[in-house]
Amino acid sequence: MDQEFIRNFCIIAHIDHGKSTLADRLLEETGTLNKNEMKDQVLDSMDLERERGITIKMHAITMEYKAADHHNYLLNLIDTPGHVDFNYEVSRSLAACEGALLIVDAAQGIEAQTVTNLYLAIESDLEIIPVINKIDLPSAQVDLVKNQIVEMIGCKEEDILLASAKAGIGIKEILSAIIKRVPPPNGEADAPLRALIFDSMFNSYRGALAYVRVFEGALYAGQQIHFFSTGKTLEVQEVGFLRLQQIPQKVLSAGEVGYVISGAKEVKDTKVGDTITSADHPATEPLPGYRDVKSMVYSGLFPSDAEKYEDLRAALAKLKLNDSALFYEPETSIALGFGFRCGFLGLLHMEIIQERLEREYQLDLVTTVPNVEFHVITNRGEKLVVDNPAHLPPAGDIARVDEPYITSSILTPTEYIGNIMSLAMERRGVYLNTEYIDETRANLHYEFPLAEVIFDFYDRLKSLTRGYASFDYEFLCYREGNVVRLDILLNGDPVDALSVIVHKDKAYEWGRKVCDKLRDLIPRQMFQVAIQAAIGGKIIARETIKPLRKNVTAKCYGGDISRKRKLLEKQKEGKKRMKQLGKVEVPQEAFLAVLKV
Amino acid sequence: MTKAALYIHVPFCKHKCNYCDFYSITDQSPKLKYINALQKEIKLYEKNPPFGGFSFSTLYFGGGTPSLLSPRQVEKIISLIRNAFPVTKDIEISLEANPGTLESSPFKDYLNAGINRLTIGTQSFNDRDLKFLTRIHSAAQAEKAILSAQKAGFQNIGIDLIFALPGQTLRDWENNLRKAIRLKPQHISMYGLTFEEGTPLTISLRLGKVEKCSEELERQMYLLGKQFLQDAGYEHYEISSFALPGFRSRHNQKYWDDSPYLGLGPSAHSYNGRRRQWNVADVSKYLQHLDKGNLPIENEEEISQDHRKLELLLLGLRRVEGINLKHWQKQTGCSLTDQSKKVIEKMGGLAKTAPFSPSSKGRLLTIKNGHLCLTREGLLLYDTICMELAEALD
Ligand SMILES: Nc1nc2c(ncn2[C@@H]2O[C@H](COP(=O)(O)OP(=O)(O)O)[C@@H](O)[C@H]2O)c(=O)[nH]1
Ligand code: SF4
Numbered sequence: 001m002d003q004e005f006i007r008n009f010c011i012i013a014h015i016d017h018g019k020s021t022l023a024d025r026l027l028e029e030t031g032t033l034n035k036n037e038m039k040d041q042v043l044d045s046m047d048l049e050r051e052r053g054i055t056i057k058m059h060a061i062t063m064e065y066k067a068a069d070h071h072n073y074l075l076n077l078i079d080t081p082g083h084v085d086f087n088y089e090v091s092r093s094l095a096a097c098e099g100a101l102l103i104v105d106a107a108q109g110i111e112a113q114t115v116t117n118l119y120l121a122i123e124s125d126l127e128i129i130p131v132i133n134k135i136d137l138p139s140a141q142v143d144l145v146k147n148q149i150v151e152m153i154g155c156k157e158e159d160i161l162l163a164s165a166k167a168g169i170g171i172k173e174i175l176s177a178i179i180k181r182v183p184p185p186n187g188e189a190d191a192p193l194r195a196l197i198f199d200s201m202f203n204s205y206r207g208a209l210a211y212v213r214v215f216e217g218a219l220y221a222g223q224q225i226h227f228f229s230t231g232k233t234l235e236v237q238e239v240g241f242l243r244l245q246q247i248p249q250k251v252l253s254a255g256e257v258g259y260v261i262s263g264a265k266e267v268k269d270t271k272v273g274d275t276i277t278s279a280d281h282p283a284t285e286p287l288p289g290y291r292d293v294k295s296m297v298y299s300g301l302f303p304s305d306a307e308k309y310e311d312l313r314a315a316l317a318k319l320k321l322n323d324s325a326l327f328y329e330p331e332t333s334i335a336l337g338f339g340f341r342c343g344f345l346g347l348l349h350m351e352i353i354q355e356r357l358e359r360e361y362q363l364d365l366v367t368t369v370p371n372v373e374f375h376v377i378t379n380r381g382e383k384l385v386v387d388n389p390a391h392l393p394p395a396g397d398i399a400r401v402d403e404p405y406i407t408s409s410i411l412t413p414t415e416y417i418g419n420i421m422s423l424a425m426e427r428r429g430v431y432l433n434t435e436y437i438d439e440t441r442a443n444l445h446y447e448f449p450l451a452e453v454i455f456d457f458y459d460r461l462k463s464l465t466r467g468y469a470s471f472d473y474e475f476l477c478y479r480e481g482n483v484v485r486l487d488i489l490l491n492g493d494p495v496d497a498l499s500v501i502v503h504k505d506k507a508y509e510w511g512r513k514v515c516d517k518l519r520d521l522i523p524r525q526m527f528q529v530a531i532q533a534a535i536g537g538k539i540i541a542r543e544t545i546k547p548l549r550k551n552v553t554a555k556c557y558g559g560d561i562s563r564k565r566k567l568l569e570k571q572k573e574g575k576k577r578m579k580q581l582g583k584v585e586v587p588q589e590a591f592l593a594v595l596k597v
Numbered sequence: 598m599t600k601a602a603l604y605i606h607v608p609f610c611k612h613k614c615n616y617c618d619f620y621s622i623t624d625q626s627p628k629l630k631y632i633n634a635l636q637k638e639i640k641l642y643e644k645n646p647p648f649g650g651f652s653f654s655t656l657y658f659g660g661g662t663p664s665l666l667s668p669r670q671v672e673k674i675i676s677l678i679r680n681a682f683p684v685t686k687d688i689e690i691s692l693e694a695n696p697g698t699l700e701s702s703p704f705k706d707y708l709n710a711g712i713n714r715l716t717i718g719t720q721s722f723n724d725r726d727l728k729f730l731t732r733i734h735s736a737a738q739a740e741k742a743i744l745s746a747q748k749a750g751f752q753n754i755g756i757d758l759i760f761a762l763p764g765q766t767l768r769d770w771e772n773n774l775r776k777a778i779r780l781k782p783q784h785i786s787m788y789g790l791t792f793e794e795g796t797p798l799t800i801s802l803r804l805g806k807v808e809k810c811s812e813e814l815e816r817q818m819y820l821l822g823k824q825f826l827q828d829a830g831y832e833h834y835e836i837s838s839f840a841l842p843g844f845r846s847r848h849n850q851k852y853w854d855d856s857p858y859l860g861l862g863p864s865a866h867s868y869n870g871r872r873r874q875w876n877v878a879d880v881s882k883y884l885q886h887l888d889k890g891n892l893p894i895e896n897e898e899e900i901s902q903d904h905r906k907l908e909l910l911l912l913g914l915r916r917v918e919g920i921n922l923k924h925w926q927k928q929t930g931c932s933l934t935d936q937s938k939k940v941i942e943k944m945g946g947l948a949k950t951a952p953f954s955p956s957s958k959g960r961l962l963t964i965k966n967g968h969l970c971l972t973r974e975g976l977l978l979y980d981t982i983c984m985e986l987a988e989a990l991d
Pocket of ligand 1: 021135
């Protein structure tokens, strides 16, 4: 198709502001889906995403639209995930577009994630079309939100569209604004091929499917293609457009969006952000912006039932096929046996993986306290990368430890600024500045040690601001940190799975809380159990579980026997699920509970 | 031939005690219908002898409150039983009596009706305790009942005592024990108060209205009771049971040594060594079933090999005789000593003392003449020990 009649755009919106509903309306209006095919909110198809209300994996869809000028246009809607863990992915899908719809809930106004993504879009030179959605709501504050938007992006008030995705108001106007305002692509059709992978998906029949935007040149079946970042060369088996199904095409040419199947086996061969070029007539440079995705948060995953180790391995391998950001390698713990140390983009990503393992693969897991990756310089000048507390060298051997920092923005109603500042202080935040968006809203900029935000930071923030604040972050750099390894000992023996690396100033509190939690969770045993928290050899907190003194069923006659036996069977099952650490039996919940101190 | 036990559940009480989870109702109006239905149940088993015609060496009227049946009614039931089933000559026939139902002093008549063992539900000789337990009788009534029964000629009397009541002191308990010993019943059962699921007492506990006695105090009370009763000549033969020589409860021992038993009346359980079945715990359903000529069985279970092991363990460790290791091997095909070696080591190894006696280093188990038994320390941790051993079985 002539590039003049192609528009590539995405939607930037905060969760629940109506992205999915609006996407439905656009598909309906353009006849891409008829009412029968129309399933609500087609863009998020995974259950888990829907429950969380976020799009984890982007998809794209091509719409055909006959505009007022009687021309047929191809409109490519590229979906973007809406959570901080997936910033890089968002930036890549933005890079595949020329324009973006900025959807803002008329009753809620702009939120932090929207702001971050909006800035990403502006950086990528996208044409922004602001849309205020949900104008049908009685609580809509259209004028206020208009002001916010004008302040934010410096547009004219007349440029802002009003819509109700639910009631179908303003949909035609949105489509015509896309055609009028979003510039058409203008890559050279005859130049050597450069296509950007903005997403990839694993399909068990066809291998890794890359979703691409062709910038220059053309992609066609039979072509030998070269992947810049992986250095691999493969032959294209099929290309096509993305509708509800894949529609095979002879060729994808400059400006177009579609899929490529090339015999790549796993999504790690079709990395998001990578550039595809022709092996025979290669471009000299890849498209800019590629980054190797790196895990930010690590945790150990262990099957509760040791016999499920192989199942866990197989499940992780399957998930990995479709998730190049997931990292895992075998780990053994004295306490928990065989498992895997896994790396994730962030806590949400971690939770999603855990949930999928438990739900889709029916695995019962024990998870260890998540931690960030530390860079350790030893006294001998060696540099170690430590993603597991167990691997931190003894304090005496360490010259310094660097920990990762993030830069973040917290968008909040101004009345909560005080609360947020005290939370930030508690979390070793480094204050940068405050930007006032309007009289009622401010954007606070902070740097944090990443380790401080991976534990319940988001939940705390939400509860301190009655749900109004939103949070967004990005990796910044490594800085020296005053951290120590805190060990937990049961009757004198350290429990590796409970060790954590924490800031020295917080070690006491952490130690006290963990000991306290464990005292409540570990059942009394026939002997006394001492729970201690220690740094190096020094005990900093201690709790004792008193031994059982009397535990006797008083009566057992004819009618009681079955009941008592069944009780015993149940207790036996419960006991099987306990981990035996030395002589002490520890329920699995104990390992989970320390996540919540 | 194996001798079986026969149990009759009398599902009526004048008032429901707050701690009790036995099946009973306070509406006594269906009593005659119940007796009628009980006769039918006996007849059904007579036609179709249970478990291939065992003869019974014990008969036990339990409840509920069996002393709400008149001596005539009891006599009639006993004669029906004697006609329906083979019974041994020396059959032990026990009846549970509540001191709050004995104003008319019916002891002679019960004796004449054939009852030769009476258990008097005393619970405590302290009125404050009795009030706390919402019992319908006073300490004086209980004492009087015991004395009258003795006077009437009962030579085998048992009483129940409950300890570890909220607020009870060691001294209170000691006084109770003294009183009991002075009355010289042949049998004393002492139970630590149990908070059974769903009882008003347990609800009060959850609501924070009553506070459990500390485990430490409960332990001391148990040890004190044991010491007192043994010093007074009672033999400690089961976790909660003490008897003067020759006066153990033959009926209850049937449960503990895995003998077969037939249970009649609502909620009663029966067991033939392979299967256990239980009656509906509901008087009207019980009546309905028998009206239609059906056995009032609610359900049954097959006792698998694994079940059997757990039951032998649970029951055997309650008794001073312990678990007969040879018998275990024969019954289950495995060696308990081999299987439990590791756990026993973990629990501190075997003691060298006699069953139920103090052991050095607080050891919990001992083996005496090929029987695995609890020591005194072991008695206190019976539940935990059962669990440890149970785990070692698979
Ligand atoms: N009143 C009203 N509700 C809307 C409108 N658009 C979406 N919603 C509702 O807002 C909620 C979130 O919408 P959804 O499209 O799932 O948001 P997403 O998370 O941004 O994809 C749903 O309950 C929608 O029905 C609208 O224009 N008006
Ligand atoms: S009298 Fe006995 S059976 Fe009846 S309610 Fe009281 S304790 Fe339970």
